[in-house]
Amino acid sequence: MTKIIKCPKELLKNDLYRKNILITGGYSGIGLFTSKQLISQNASVIIAGKNKKKGNKISKEIGSDFFELDLSNRDSIENFSNEFKKKYKKLDVLICNAALMAPPALGKSQSSVRTKEGREIQMATNYLGHVLLIHLLENIIKLTPNSRIINVSSCAADSMPSGGQKNQADIDLSDPYWNKRKYIPIDAYGQSKLAQILYSNELAKRLEGTDTKVVSIHPGWGSATNLDRYYPFILRKILIPIIGRFLGAITIEQASQIHLYCALSPDIENGKFYSQIGIYGNKNMQKGGLPMEFKSPNATLEKQSALWSWTMKELNL
Numbered sequence: 001m002t003k004i005i006k007c008p009k010e011l012l013k014n015d016l017y018r019k020n021i022l023i024t025g026g027y028s029g030i031g032l033f034t035s036k037q038l039i040s041q042n043a044s045v046i047i048a049g050k051n052k053k054k055g056n057k058i059s060k061e062i063g064s065d066f067f068e069l070d071l072s073n074r075d076s077i078e079n080f081s082n083e084f085k086k087k088y089k090k091l092d093v094l095i096c097n098a099a100l101m102a103p104p105a106l107g108k109s110q111s112s113v114r115t116k117e118g119r120e121i122q123m124a125t126n127y128l129g130h131v132l133l134i135h136l137l138e139n140i141i142k143l144t145p146n147s148r149i150i151n152v153s154s155c156a157a158d159s160m161p162s163g164g165q166k167n168q169a170d171i172d173l174s175d176p177y178w179n180k181r182k183y184i185p186i187d188a189y190g191q192s193k194l195a196q197i198l199y200s201n202e203l204a205k206r207l208e209g210t211d212t213k214v215v216s217i218h219p220g221w222g223s224a225t226n227l228d229r230y231y232p233f234i235l236r237k238i239l240i241p242i243i244g245r246f247l248g249a250i251t252i253e254q255a256s257q258i259h260l261y262c263a264l265s266p267d268i269e270n271g272k273f274y275s276q277i278g279i280y281g282n283k284n285m286q287k288g289g290l291p292m293e294f295k296s297p298n299a300t301l302e303k304q305s306a307l308w309s310w311t312m313k314e315l316n317l
């Protein structure tokens with residue numbers, strides 16, 4: 001039986017007084033558990049999220065700060081970054097945690113899965129939105145000693161069931177928004193998550209020699225969060241909870257361990273991938289690791305470099 005990876009207990013007792021930690025989507029699921037733990041260690045946690053009412057309510061309850069941020073909308077990301085920089089002069093840890101998974105495409109126009117610029121929503125939110133955010137906050141992060149950026153990806157960056165785990169996730173830069181291909185929502189999720197890892201690796205290379213480390217992570221699979229909100233009820237509430245147990249599904253607390261380890265450990269290495277146990281197609285990766293080599297057929301250096309060029313052009317950076 002594969003052993004769930006835990007953040008060492010002593011790290012969960014560190015005093016984080018004066019540490020500013022920004023987490024996107026930190027008012028729910030794995031992000032919320034992570035936020036609460038960091039606050040219990042005295043950190044100043046700033047949550048950025050789409051739902052203002054929910055964000056303010058939860059932040060009041062747990063003692064975080066809250067800013068509105070819609071990662072699928074450029075204006076919102078720019079506004080947020082300006083407001084954040086007015087209030088905070090340093091950023092120790094940025095956790096790019098928010099995401100959506102496999103929203104259904106309704107009708108031929110697929111308008112439900114497109115941003116106003118016509119971008120596929122998962123590529124736009126999970127990937128491009130976070131890239132823009134990182135670039136707008138890069139200066140303040142680089143000015144903060146021993147800072148870090150954590151890109152929350154998934155084992156879906158290796159393989160994801162549109163056809164069981166046989167399907168390798170891939171990034172198709174000739175059709176990144178699924179205009180020419182048949183839209184398969186879960187494969188588009190895999191594409192956005194692979195993009196996060198390759199971008200993270202490239203950014204780490206470019207920040208080599210600075211005081212900022214960049215890592216990507218897989219938190220673990222199957223925890224009962226809202227991520228599967230678009231799945232049919234029977235799958236979310238009955239099948240996954242039952243079958244999931246045999247496939248290595250873990251709890252929200254267990255899934256937050258990699259977030260916490262990467263935010264707290266003095267030993268993290270720039271450009272590495274940290275993973276909880278996972279349902280990777282590649283069996284060698286299933287036991288996870290701190291860090292672990294992310295070895296997937298489409299995670300090539302050529303793709304990484306092409307993705308970087310495409311991304312900078314796409315975002316006008």
Ligand SMILES: NC(=O)c1ccc[n+]([C@@H]2O[C@H](COP(=O)([O-])OP(=O)(O)OC[C@H]3O[C@@H](n4cnc5c(N)ncnc54)[C@H](OP(=O)(O)O)[C@@H]3O)[C@@H](O)[C@H]2O)c1
Nearest residue numbers: 025029030070071072097098099154221222223225226227
């Ligand atoms: N749970 C798992 O099994 C699992 C497995 C592998 C990886 N992960 C990764 O772990 C991370 C956390 O997921 P979770 O499971 O905790 O799911 P979750 O509870 O659904 O959290 C995702 C968060 O992202 C936010 N979000 C979605 N669209 C956004 C947008 N346009 N702008 C700003 N925020 C947005 C959501 O806000 P609203 O709720 O207001 O929409 C929510 O707070 C994700 O990156 C996910 O890919 C999770």
